[in-house]
Amino acid sequence: MRAGSDIVERPSPDRIREWLTEVTDPEIPVLTIEDLGILRDIRQEDDGVRVTITPTYSGCPAMMAIRMEIVRTLNARGIDRVRVDEVLSPAWTTDWLSERGREKLRAYGIAPPAGKAQGKSALFGEPDAVACPQCGSERTTRTSEFGSTACKAMYRCEDCLEPFDYFKCI
Amino acid sequence: MNKLEQQQFEYLLRLGDSDLILGQRLSAWLGHAPVLEEEMATGNVALDLVGQARSWLGLAGEIEGAGRDADRLAYFRDAFDYRNVLLAERPNGDYAYTIMRQFLYDAYHYPLLERLSASADERIREVAAKSLKEVQYHVRRSSEWVIRMGDGTRESHDRIQAALDDLWMYTGEMLTPDEVDQALLETGVAADLERVAGAWHERVREVTAEATLVIPDESWMQQGGKQGRHTEHLGYILAEMQFLPRAYPDARW
Numbered sequence: 001m002r003a004g005s006d007i008v009e010r011p012s013p014d015r016i017r018e019w020l021t022e023v024t025d026p027e028i029p030v031l032t033i034e035d036l037g038i039l040r041d042i043r044q045e046d047d048g049v050r051v052t053i054t055p056t057y058s059g060c061p062a063m064m065a066i067r068m069e070i071v072r073t074l075n076a077r078g079i080d081r082v083r084v085d086e087v088l089s090p091a092w093t094t095d096w097l098s099e100r101g102r103e104k105l106r107a108y109g110i111a112p113p114a115g116k117a118q119g120k121s122a123l124f125g126e127p128d129a130v131a132c133p134q135c136g137s138e139r140t141t142r143t144s145e146f147g148s149t150a151c152k153a154m155y156r157c158e159d160c161l162e163p164f165d166y167f168k169c170i
Numbered sequence: 171m172n173k174l175e176q177q178q179f180e181y182l183l184r185l186g187d188s189d190l191i192l193g194q195r196l197s198a199w200l201g202h203a204p205v206l207e208e209e210m211a212t213g214n215v216a217l218d219l220v221g222q223a224r225s226w227l228g229l230a231g232e233i234e235g236a237g238r239d240a241d242r243l244a245y246f247r248d249a250f251d252y253r254n255v256l257l258a259e260r261p262n263g264d265y266a267y268t269i270m271r272q273f274l275y276d277a278y279h280y281p282l283l284e285r286l287s288a289s290a291d292e293r294i295r296e297v298a299a300k301s302l303k304e305v306q307y308h309v310r311r312s313s314e315w316v317i318r319m320g321d322g323t324r325e326s327h328d329r330i331q332a333a334l335d336d337l338w339m340y341t342g343e344m345l346t347p348d349e350v351d352q353a354l355l356e357t358g359v360a361a362d363l364e365r366v367a368g369a370w371h372e373r374v375r376e377v378t379a380e381a382t383l384v385i386p387d388e389s390w391m392q393q394g395g396k397q398g399r400h401t402e403h404l405g406y407i408l409a410e411m412q413f414l415p416r417a418y419p420d421a422r423w
Contacts, residue, residue, distance in 0.1 A: 058300055059221020064423070088225065089296035091303060144207035145311040150214040150304070154207060170303040 011079070013042040016049060022073050026065045027149050030104045033066060037096025040087060048081025049074060054092045057150045057170075094169045106133045111140075111155065111166040130166050132157035142166075171234060174357070177350050178291075179233050180253060181360055183243075184396050186226030187254035188344075190244060191404070192275060193219030194411050195262060204265050211311060215272070218304040225297040232293075245415040249404045256395040257340040259404045263333065266326065269315045270333035273377065276309035278344050281369035282361050290358030313377045320381025327382065334378070335386050342391025345370060350396075 011019075020039060025031045033039045033053065041052035051070050055063050067084045074082045094113040097105075102112035115128040129138040137159035144154040152165040171179060196216035203209035227240035238246075257275055262268045283305055286298035319326040345367035347355065354360035378385055394400065414421060 055221075057218060057221060057304055058225060059217035059219070061217070088300045091296070091300040093303075144211055145307055145314075146207075146211035146214040148210060150218055154210075168307070170307075 010044050011077070013044060016042050016051075016074065016079075019073060019077050020051070020070060023066060023069045026062050026069075028105070028108070028110070030108045031101050033070075035098050035101030035104060037098065037101075038066075038092060048083060049079050050083045050085060052085045052087055054087050054090075056092050059150070092170075094167065097167075105167060109133050109164060110152065111164060113167050113169045115169060130155055132160060132162065133164055134162045135160040140164075174353075175233055177353050178359065179230050180350050181354050182226050182230035182233065182294075183253040184255070184350075186223045186230060186240075186243070187252050188258045188275075188395075189219040189226065190223035191252070191254040191407060192258040192272075193217070193223060194407055195258065195260075196268070196272075198262055199268065208265070212268075215308050215311070218301075218308065222297070222301045222304070225300070229293055229297065241415070245412045249400050249408055250398045252395075252400065252404060252408070253398060254395055254400075254404075255340070255344045256392055256401060257337065257344065259395070259401060259407060260337060260340060261403060264329060266319055266329035267333040267336070269312055269319065270330055270337055272308070273312035273316045274337055274341055274374070275344075276305065276312045277373040277377075278341075278366060278370050280305050280309045280373075281366045284369075285361035285366060289360070294359065309373075313373075316377050316383070317381040320378070320383045330381070331383050334383055338386040339389055339392045341370075343393045343396055346391070346393070348396060 017034070017039070020042075021032045021034055023033050025033065025036055028036075036056065038053050038056060039051070040054050041050075043050045043052075051074075053063070053066065053070070063086065067086075070084050071082045095116055097113065105112045111130050111133045114130050130140050130142075131138050132140055132155075135157060137157055139158040140155045141158060142153055143156050143163070146152070147154045147165045151167055151170070153168045154163065155166045156163045193216045196212050196219070199212045200209065200216075203212055223244070224240045227243045231238045231240060231243055255275075257271060260267075260271055263271075280302070283298045283302040286294055287302055289295050289298065316330060319330040321327070345363055347363045351360050351363055355362055374385065
């Protein structure tokens with residue numbers, strides 16, 4: 001222990017959570033990790049702060065960037081020892097997207113998940129109506145099951161004819 | 171490792187290696203897929219599979235307890251130590267062949283993960299439950315493409331029928347339990363392959379019927395991938411996949 005540093009007020013988990021609102025998903029930069037629901041736990045421990053996150057998808061390439069960003073953000077606030085754990089369970093679901101997150105997605109041009117994630121989907125079960133984030137029309141057609149990232153599908157609006165991404169339910 | 175751990179290790183390698191090799195195969199389409207939408211879909215499915223492989227191989231390394239992590243297992247084993255099913259290492263062929271290979275795998279992968287989500291081993295349950303959510307979209311996409319091609323033009327129909335005929339003999343081993351599957355089924359850890367096979371046959375029948383395809387007559391089934399006896403294709407896949415970490419063992423991102 002460094003001399004003179006033994007009496008330091010430790011920031012509360014709530015405070016840390018507030019700081020971590022600066023950390024966003026590098027692939028959808030309007031969403032914070034809190035909006036996404038991937039920030040699972042924050043703990044003050046004897047040997048530093050432990051932050052627990054969960055991946056949206058098993059192969060999500062953003063996890064490393066997010067982990068580094070968490071460490072960097074907390075280091076900048078004077079917390080030197082940060083440990084970031086990844087857990088798989090309970091598995092992330094789009095139901096954890098915050099209401100604010102859904103609104104941000106829509107404003108960003110990505111249709112938020114329609115309805116609840118189901119445990120089991122029928123083979124060709126279609127989601128509830130996916131509204132176009134541009135004009136709000138529900139006359140939309142899926143053009144591909146996968147979009148620019150694993151979490152999105154591609155749609156086209158039959159009214160305003162704009163193609164758009166849909167954040168699919170998992 | 172005691173005998174049970176040895177069997178668990180083998181079982182996890184089968185899960186992880188099959189995902190990894192198929193993911194590696196799919197990523198070879200990047201830059202070559204027939205349409206942009208499929209370029210992205212193929213890349214995303216590959217990414218899911220490689221991500222799942224990392225979870226399974228990580229778990230395999232933990233059980234082995236010899237300090238090998240997922241990367242070590244992926245990059246520093248030779249073909250005879252790989253335990254992927256032979257279907258996964260089939261060459262990409264034309265797009266119909268890639269789609270049919272994917273469909274036959276997805277139709278097995280989904281019910282397999284459903285069963286594993288109820289495994290007696292908590293760590294296996296966690297990975298399976300996570301993966302299952304992803305694979306529901308894989309099987310939906312590949313089913314749709316099989317129908318679109320089978321019930322499409324004469325050319326697309328003939329090509330995907332030829333793919334089904336050619337790949338059929340590689341579907342047997344993933345649905346047939348061996349000693350490892352059996353032993354782990356008895357401890358409640360492994361999936362019951364008879365139940366998986368039932369779900370697989372049902373889906374394959376349903377989708378091929380809609381696609382106006384004919385399922386080949388029961389034929390001789392090629393075995394061996396799960397025991398490390400591979401076709402000549404695997405060596406070439408590994409040569410490409412493992413080149414960098416073997417040439418530069420200390421390379422880091």
